[in-house]
Amino acid sequence: MTQAESAPTQKSAARSRGAxxxxxxxxEEAWSKAELAEVVAELHEQRDHSLAIVAEQEAELTDLMxxxxxxxxxxxxxxxxSSFERDHELTVLNNEREKLAxxxxxxxxxxxxxxxxxxSCGNPIGKMRLMAFPRATLCMTCKQREERR
Numbered sequence: 695m696t697q698a699e700s701a702p703t704q705k706s707a708a709r710s711r712g713a714x715x716x717x718x719x720x721x722e723e724a725w726s727k728a729e730l731a732e733v734v735a736e737l738h739e740q741r742d743h744s745l746a747i748v749a750e751q752e753a754e755l756t757d758l759m760x761x762x763x764x765x766x767x768x769x770x771x772x773x774x775x776s777s778f779e780r781d782h783e784l785t786v787l788n789n790e791r792e793k794l795a796x797x798x799x800x801x802x803x804x805x806x807x808x809x810x811x812x813x814s815c816g817n818p819i820g821k822m823r824l825m826a827f828p829r830a831t832l833c834m835t836c837k838q839r840e841e842r843r
Contacts, residue, residue, distance in 0.1 A: 715807045716730070716804075716810045717811050718821050719818040719821065720818075722821045723821075725810075725821065733824065733828045734801070734804060737800055737828050740829075741797045741798075741801075744790045744793050744794045748791060748794065751783055751787040751790065754783055755780065755787060758776065758783060796831075797829060799831070800829050800831075809824070810824055813832060814832055814833075814836040815835070815836055817835075818833065819831075819832065819833045820833065
């Protein structure tokens with residue numbers, strides 16, 4: 695068997711033991727394969743949705759940039775509105791790109807077995823929190839501390 699042939703087997707083996715290997719809070723039951731599959735499906739759904747938004751926003755932004763060069767007939771109010779709209783489109787686009795990065799990081803953490811571990815303190819995030827917000831990287835204590843800053 696070549697290395698290329700064994701790679702998918704190794705990856706599927708990592709995923710099959712992934713649910714058992716993921717960290718949970720004390721008092722929580724271990725992740726079941728069905729629960730993990732539900733989280734992965736939600737992440738994929740969010741990724742598909744965000745990819746569609748990014749494509750749409752990039753097209754709108756391209757149109758806005760193309761139209762902004764035509765100054766004929768535009769007064770200051772038109773130019774201000776165009777600038778505001780462009781800034782809004784950029785903000786939405788950047789937020790969706792950040793969301794995509796969080797989704798990819800969550801999927802990578804599921805694959806490598808570190809999903810569910812707080813990136814700040816190293817304690818378990820908690821299964822219920824992850825099922826509600828699958829992109830979470832911080833436990834509630836660390837998230838609250840971060841938001842107070």
